[in-house]
Amino acid sequence: MKGNTAIAISAGAPEWVEKRRYEHTTEEKKKLNLDNVARDILYKTLDKNMFSKIKTCATAKEIWEKLIQICEGNDETKENKLTVAQQKYESMxxxxxxxxxxxxxxxxxxxxxxxxxxxxYNNRELALKVMPTLPRECDVKTMAMRESKDLNKLELHDLFANLKAYEFELETRSEAGPLTSQPTKALAATTSEQFSPNTSKSAEQLSNDAMSLFVKKFGKFLRRSYNPSFS
Structure with a gap:
């Protein structure tokens, strides 16, 4: 029974007829106002196509029930939708x-x-579904999570939060890789030059030249010491 209707006698048989506005009680007016607000909210969420399917509904409750029927369908439709959704889940x-x-x-x-x-699905089922679908780069992380965390208590959003943090760490290391390798290459090149045959030969030659110069100067010093007239 609608709140804004009353029994009336027509042609000897009782029937429900809509009350005139001034006949509504205070409680009925409140309910009617709430129904108008609810209908207005529902109308604003619908496109023209969907609105055409519910425009004959008199109350917000009727609109809502009609929308459920349209969107969810009957039991057979629900079963078909569930089958499709499960296939998407399994192939994820x-x-x-x-x-x-x-x-x-x-x-x-x-x-x-x-x-x-x-x-x-429970938390464990979701976690065990997500982990094998990830690339191999995440194997170390997923194995660590399996060993260190209780998957029954690991919410889906927490699982992905951990994976996003690990992804960021991998990206950061990847970006830093070329920068750290350059000094290593430079060091290797320097080391190679230091121990190359040509470099060693040059150092040995310099040492010999220095020794020859020292011997010459020392000989000249001795000659001057024992022969003052030597110039």
Whole structure:
């Protein structure tokens, strides 16, 4: 029974007829106002196509029930949607070039769809589904998480938060790699030059030249000492 109707006698048989506005009680006016607000909110969320399907509904409750029927369908339709969603879940894999943020959105959307259709997975099942779908670069991280964390208590958003942090760490190391390798190469080149045959030969030659010069000067000094007239 609608709140804004009353029994009236027409042609000897009782029937429900809509009350005139001034006949509404205070409580009925409040309910009617709330219904108007709810309908207005629902109308604003619908496009023209969907609005055409519910415009004959008299109350917000009728609109809502009609929308559920349209979106979810009957039992057979629900079953078909669930089958499709489960197939997407089972075939889920991180795509080439996909970031962890994108995979999080992709995976979570499928999980939400399954939940809306009545199929839910616990934390452990979700974690064990995500981990094998990741690239090999994440194997070390996923193995560590399996050993150090209780997967039954690891929420999906926490799982992806850990994976995003690890992805960032890998990217940071990758970017820093070429910079750290340059000094190493320079050091290797310097070391190679220091121990190359040509470099060693030059050093030996310099040592011999210095010794020859010293011997000549020392000989001249001795000759002057024993022969003062030597100039």
């Amino acid at each position: 894999k991180m795509r080439d070039g996909e970031t962890m943020e994108e995979f999080d959105e992709h995976f979570s959307a499928v999980v939400i769809e399954l939940t809306s259709l009545g199929k839910e």
